[in-house]
Amino acid sequence: MNSARLFSVLPIDLAFAALWWVLLWFSRRRDNRRLRNGLLFLLLINSITGALIYLTSLIPGSTFIPGLARPETLLGSILFPTMAFMPFLLMFNGVVLIRREGRRLSNLLCLAAGLGLIITPITAIFLVATLNVWAMLLAMLMFCACCYLGTFLLIFLAQTMVQRIWGGRRAVPHPDVIVVHGAGLINGEVGPLLGSRIKGAIDAWHDEEALRPGVPLLVMSGGQGPDEPVSEARAMADYAIARGVPSERILLEDRSTTTRTNIAYTRDLLAEIGMVNPQVLLVTSSFHAVRTAILASDMGVPWAVAPARTAWFYIVNAWLREYIAVLTYRRKLALICAIIAGLLSMMYALVIISSGELGGAG
Structure with a gap:
């Protein structure tokens, strides 16, 4: 990546970082306990990290991977390795908790979450591999649900940091x-x-x-x-x-x-x-x-x-319970996301039916 392009995109990251900071400041002044603060904090961290990546790539002799100097790859470069280890960390924590606190239903959440993170993508891959349009539709719905739950989890985690810093x-x-x-x-x-x-x-x-x-x-x-x-x-x-x-x-x-x-x-x-x-x-x-x-x-x-x-x-186990509880507090948001996912699924099904592929689907 040449320096001209670096300096042409760096001000954009800094401008967005300033924007998110101002919005976060006003939002915190109004009420620092709202989940919107977590979303603004995530956006702020993303913009700041993107700017730092650009600046790091200017260091002579830097072995920085050019592909990571793109903001849109930032979350992937951080989250994908984390998600790869997360199921095993959750299961390990679940086993430790069960050994120390007993086999109560509430203590099984970490273990169940770790197993779910392994089973869900395997199930989705199997559904897509069948090449059956309805199986692929189910895989798409699973993807939408995971996107919603994952995004909400990140916002909830970010709000936890906001409360630790300013609350x-x-x-x-x-x-x-x-x-x-x-x-x-x-x-x-x-x-x-x-x-x-x-x-x-x-x-x-x-x-x-x-x-x-x-x-x-x-x-x-x-x-x-x-x-x-x-x-x-x-x-x-x-x-x-x-x-x-x-x-x-x-x-x-x-x-x-x-x-x-x-x-x-x-x-x-x-x-x-x-x-x-x-x-x-x-x-x-x-x-x-x-x-x-x-x-x-x-x-x-x-x-x-x-x-x-x-x-x-x-x-970790208790924090996951709190996350699920807050999900129930935001039922309207979940309903809106479910309606959007449903509409997309209906559009997908109509396209498949109108194209005549339904009859050939196995």
């Missing part, structure tokens, strides 16, 4: 209220996962207490399950009191059973005690933080979410 305590540096989301009790006691959430909240509470004594409240949010002797909120409060938090600085929200009701009932509780538009920081596990932030945004609650540490072997 959490950066968004609400001085909270008036710190809320801990429940995670279920183990034999009536706080387990490691829930304990990590409470410890993260206590750390944030101590930081703010040192700056504004008597201001921050700690809200424990979680109802009582059918197999739990006390509510999660009560057990969480006892856990925090044992670690030095005064009981009068703790509020209990002991009715909620889901993330949505965690937020809704806590909002009602704060309104009942006269707290109008407080600065609220939600604390939950790292894998749960992005979904909680998206849900809070959907509910019109201007609260930030801070992630608590989670065991490495647990994160």
